[in-house]
Amino acid sequence: xxxxxxxxxxxxxxxxxxxxxxxxxxxxxxxxxxxxxxxxxxxxxxxxxxxxxxxxxxxxxxxxxxxxxxxxxxxxxxxxxxxxxxxxxxxxxxxxxxxxxxxxxxxxxxxxxxx
Amino acid sequence: xxxxxxxxxxxxxxxxxxxxxxxxxxxxxxxxxxxxxxxxxxxxxxxxxxxxxxxxxxxxxxxxxxxxxxxxxxxxxxxxxxxxxxxxxxxxxxxxxxxxxxxxxxxxxxxxx
Numbered sequence: 001x002x003x004x005x006x007x008x009x010x011x012x013x014x015x016x017x018x019x020x021x022x023x024x025x026x027x028x029x030x031x032x033x034x035x036x037x038x039x040x041x042x043x044x045x046x047x048x049x050x051x052x053x054x055x056x057x058x059x060x061x062x063x064x065x066x067x068x069x070x071x072x073x074x075x076x077x078x079x080x081x082x083x084x085x086x087x088x089x090x091x092x093x094x095x096x097x098x099x100x101x102x103x104x105x106x107x108x109x110x111x112x113x114x115x
Numbered sequence: 116x117x118x119x120x121x122x123x124x125x126x127x128x129x130x131x132x133x134x135x136x137x138x139x140x141x142x143x144x145x146x147x148x149x150x151x152x153x154x155x156x157x158x159x160x161x162x163x164x165x166x167x168x169x170x171x172x173x174x175x176x177x178x179x180x181x182x183x184x185x186x187x188x189x190x191x192x193x194x195x196x197x198x199x200x201x202x203x204x205x206x207x208x209x210x211x212x213x214x215x216x217x218x219x220x221x222x223x224x225x226x227x228x
Contacts, residue, residue: 004158033215040124042220043159043204058215090158102208103149104216106158 003027004107006091012113019078021110023091030096032074033104034058034066036087043090049074050096081114088112118142119207121219129227134192136222138205141186145207149216150179150190153202162203163190195226 007022025032033048035058045058047066055066063085067075074093078085089110094102120139128134138148146167151159165172165179165188172179178191192199202223206216 009156035218040220042121043218045215045217048215092158102216103161103164104151104159104206106151106160108158109156 004091004093004105006089006107006110008110009108010111010113012115013078013081014115015082017078017081017114019081019112019114021076021078021089021091021112023074023076023093023107024072025074025091025093025105026072027093027095027105028071029093029105030071031094031102031104032068033092033094034064034074034076035090035092036060037090037109038087046076081112083114086112086114116141117220118145119205119217119219121203121205121222123222124220125223125225127225127227128195130197131194134190134195134199134224134226136190136192136203136205136224138188138190138219139186140188140207142207142209142217143186144209144211145217146210147208148179148181148188149206149208150177151204151206151218153204153221159204192224195224197226197228200224200226 034046035043049068065077091107092104094104149164150162153159202221205219208216
């Protein structure tokens with residue numbers, strides 16, 4: 001079974017703090033993704049990575065950065081947290097090996113509250 | 116411009132009846148479609164998928180139908196069970212786009228006993 005783990009289930013931070021969200025997958029997947037989920041807005045892609053040290057912006061990258069130093073680990077960084085970054089953050093991974101599309105495997109999510 | 120739309124935020128059905136969840140897309144380059152299911156406080160899990168060369172894919176109680184000309188897909192759950200109550204996300208992808216998927220906003224399904 002693919003396992004995607006996220007470092008925290010719940011996190012409370014103050015405005016202006018630097019926040020690190022860590023994600024680890026154990027299936028040697030090439031692709032990794034960070035999404036945020038907000039009521040009525042579905043899943044919005046923040047950043048994704050298709051290889052070590054490679055990253056691409058998703059739909060809403062402003063205020064975020066990412067790091068992928070090892071294949072299994074993908075970190076999301078909020079340089080200076082703001083209240084509008086209060087959300088559920090979901091990490092996912094997928095392989096590149098299929099012919100038709102890629103199923104993504106998600107972690108349990110981190111619910112971040114910025115005060 | 117939202118490329119994948121689920122126009123019904125919520126759906127309520129009686130146990131044993133059919134649930135039909137709908138999804139529309141605008142990008143004709145999408146060639147693979149997926150449905151994910153999400154329970155509260157958990158990440159989404161893959162449910163069923165369909166490629167653009169097919170118009171139907173069935174897996175147990177779940178069937179996905181694809182109408183390419185209408186750019187529409189639907190998920191049928193028969194018979195619906197209370198444990199099916201969850202948020203369902205439709206997603207679409209393009210082989211040329213590094214495995215990225217574009218997600219809809221989700222539909223909350225409630226199956227009443």
